[in-house]
Amino acid sequence: AQPENLNETEITSYKVEGIGYDFIPEVLDRSLVDVWYKTDDKPAFKYARQLISNEGVLIGGSSGSAFTALVEYCNDHPELSEDDVLVAIFPDSIRSYLTKFVDDEWLKTNDLWDDEILKRVDFDEKKKPATDDVFKGATVKDLHLKPVVAVKDNALVSDVISILRDNAFDQLPVLTQDGKLTGLVTLSQLLKKLSTGKVNNTDTIKNLYLDFRKLNNFDEVSSYNENKSGKKKFVQFTSESTLAELNKFFEKNSSAVITDGLKPVHIVTKMDLLSYLASTA
Known part of the structure; x- marks a missing residue:
């Protein structure tokens, strides 16, 4: 990523596969990129799981990284509105990850679980139907x-x-x-x-x-x-x-x-x- 200070990190390993290698593809012209975003495993897997459960888009962890960058870009540009169109390319599918980030226990074992994984995106909590406490307030x-x-x-x-x-x-x-x-x-x-x-x-x-x-x-x-x-x-x-x-x-x-x-x-x-x-x- 450019500038070089974006590459300074204390993280020595990562679980998202297929990206982050220590070489630059010959077909990549970095001068054409306007801005770079570096992403971490936890939000990448969180967004990938949310997109799978909320949108039915069967993506992988690298796609979660792309969506994480999209979210960060939107946060950096508050002038954007619902009339603007943003395009994100999802480079992988769920096929190879059914025993990895798709599995709750795998995420917990690797310290990558996020409670927001279970949260519905754009879900109005005020309209959420009331659920009965099966324990009826017992302590x-x-x-x-x-x-x-x-x-x-x-x-x-x-x-x-x-x-x-x-x-x-x-x-x-x-x-x-x-x-x-x-x-x-x-x-x-x-x-x-x-x-x-x-x-x-x-x-x-x-x-x-x-x-x-x-x-x-x-x-x-x-x-x-x-x-x-x-x-x-x-x-x-x-x-x-x-x-x-x-x-x-x-x-x-x-x-x-x-x-x-x-x-x-x-x-x-x-x-x-x-x-x-x-x-x-």
Whole structure:
């Protein structure tokens, strides 16, 4: 892209395929280009998915990049009106990407999910039909959950496995030495580390669990937050949180820790919500 300062970036890899190579095609005369736009993976995939679902245009990620540039151009030119005609060329199709950006889980695994993917373009929210809350305003209290079982961050792997096995749990909250919530250790995390020989039974679970202190927003409820990665967001739930909120959270997560301040009191899973719906049907 020109000018050269447009090419300065800290991004070292990208998922959109077919563009961004480190050579210039011989048939390209860059002097004919009036303005260049550089795009990122996340908005490219977001717009590609929106165009697929809203317009039925079966495009690929490179087309999403082209549309991203179109949106940025429009934002840079507020004088444009609905009477103006803009043309965008979509250079690829959906054919090769059914197991990639078209798959929600692939986007989430690669940290490229955007909630706006599910949003209808130019949809008037005021005209959106009201939807009933299937949980009818029920909160976490209505689940009548058992008190949480937690472990300290210096617990041995063998002890944690015993607690998980004896209670048929999939995960446990992890506490600091003074009893504050610091993260979540899961059965899958321990299995992966043990099966690859990276840890043994006599090791502690330190560095083996999801550390909430590295997540965005955890510093809003914690005074000892450190080393945030910013890749994921900590969402706090209490006994007053609605089941509808949890159900939305479970679209991208499998469990939630219910807290009272920084003290974990319950763990809620999708099965808890399913059981509640079955019992109230």
